[in-house]
Every structure is written in C-alpha cells, then in structure tokens.
Amino acid sequence: MLVRQAANVLELMEYFARRKRPATLAEISDDLGWPRSSTFNLVGTIADKGWLYEPRARNGYYPSPRWLTLARTVAEAEPLPDAAHALALEIADKTGETTAIAALAGTNAIFLDVVECSHSVRYFAQIGDRVPVHASSVGRAILAQQSPEERRGIYRKIRFEPFSDTTPCSAEAVEEALTEAAERGYHQSSSEYIADLAGVAVPLPINHRRLSLVVAGPTSRCLTRRPETAATILACIERFLPDIAPN
Structure with missing residues (x-):
C-alpha cells in the first residue's frame, strides 16, 4: 500500500537531487505535476520542520544541511x-x-x-x-x-x-x-x-x-x-x- 504523502516527501528530495538548485513552489508543482495547494502545504510543513530553507529571499526552496547530518548519523550507526x-x-x-x-x-x-x-x-x-x-x-x-x-x-x-x-x-x-x-x-x-x-x-x-x-x-x-x-x-x-x- 502506497502512502501518498510519504511518497511525495521522498519524490521531492529526489527532485532536488536531480535539479541541484533551489525551486519555487510553482516550479515544484509544475515539474512534479502536483496541485498548487498540495505543494504549498507539503513544502510549508517540511520547511517549518527545518528540512527545507530559502537560500535567497523569494528565490525558491532547497534541502537544508539537516538531511546530510541525519544521513551521516544513520550511516555511521x-x-x-x-x-x-x-x-x-x-x-x-x-x-x-x-x-x-x-x-x-x-x-x-x-x-x-x-x-x-x-x-x-x-x-x-x-x-x-x-x-x-x-x-x-x-x-x-x-x-x-x-x-x-x-x-x-x-x-x-x-x-x-x-x-x-x-x-x-x-x-x-x-x-x-x-x-x-x-x-x-x-x-x-x-x-x-x-x-x-x-x-x-x-x-x-x-x-x-x-x-x-x-x-x-x-x-x-x-x-x-x-x-x-x-x-x-x-x-x-x-x-x-x-x-x-x-x-
């Protein structure tokens, strides 16, 4: 059984791995084919938790270094x-x-x-x-x-x-x-x-x-x-x- 919200978080991270630069909400929505409202809610939630940030004002979101820290901790264990x-x-x-x-x-x-x-x-x-x-x-x-x-x-x-x-x-x-x-x-x-x-x-x-x-x-x-x-x-x-x- 696929849990769509969980899958979307992972798909978003894979999207940034391919893109390798910040993306606006509109770009994320268009590129991934997501509704604007769903994109806004998902990105907003992840950003509030500190996993996304805006490198420059109004220039889009990008994964924060928190992902790297977490991955290193998990891998080292x-x-x-x-x-x-x-x-x-x-x-x-x-x-x-x-x-x-x-x-x-x-x-x-x-x-x-x-x-x-x-x-x-x-x-x-x-x-x-x-x-x-x-x-x-x-x-x-x-x-x-x-x-x-x-x-x-x-x-x-x-x-x-x-x-x-x-x-x-x-x-x-x-x-x-x-x-x-x-x-x-x-x-x-x-x-x-x-x-x-x-x-x-x-x-x-x-x-x-x-x-x-x-x-x-x-x-x-x-x-x-x-x-x-x-x-x-x-x-x-x-x-x-x-x-x-x-x-």
Missing part, C-alpha cells in the same frame, strides 16, 4: 565495513563489470554500494537503486538467507509482475530458482528485470546482516561468462572474509 567496498572494487576490477552490494528493502533489493565498470556499454547503477527481489539474482541471493516462513511473508507482498519472458512469476518459480542456485553454488539471471542484462550474485556474510553481492553487465559479454564470474566472486569473498566478517 550501521556502516558497511571498509573491506566490503574494497571487495567490490577488486571484483569489479577482476571481472570488468559493474559490482554492487545489496540488502532487502520490502520486496526489493536496494544497492548499498556500487562500483561501476569503465565500459561504455555497461550496467548503469547507483547507490539507492532498487530491483525486485524475485526478479534479480541479487534479490534471490538475499531471499536464500531467509527462512521459508520469512520468504512466504515476502512472497505474499509481491505482485509477481512479468517484466520479461524469463521473470519468475510465482512463489513456486522463485523457490525452484533458489533450489537450482543452491545446487549450482551461485544465483544467476538473464534479462529478468532489465532487458539484455545478465547477473551473478552470491550471499555476502557480514556479521548479522543478510546482504548479497552481484556482478552484472550486458548479456553479450556476461551471459556465457557467468560460471567464470561466479568463481572470481567466490574466490575474492573467501580472501576478504576475515576482514568483512571477523569472528
């Missing part, structure tokens, strides 16, 4: 180990493809860290991007760490939208993919959510957190290399394991 980013860097370098670390966010996998490769044709991803947990190797590598009961609870919330012919469109199909991945030793995908994208993912054990790591790129380069990519990922994780998950 539950950070990824520095070794986790070093691991992603090394895997991206060895595979030549975009590498990301993800966690569960509702019915999606959300990227906590991303290292993009240098190819002109590559998987473009950034921190905060989300992919459906059932329609991605990175998502299923997280599901594999849940108990059957926990997975059933997640499945009840998924719409199982068929993004392509290869999308697992039922709980049974996802469970079958998890079984196959357990036998194979890694999770894989091919154009399940994003066309012409192939991925390889594995669980990433970092203390109590159920994370996963994925390497993804265009099918023309990555589809037939998935076993080789998986071997590279697993070898790197084994070497970094004492640093990312110390006893």
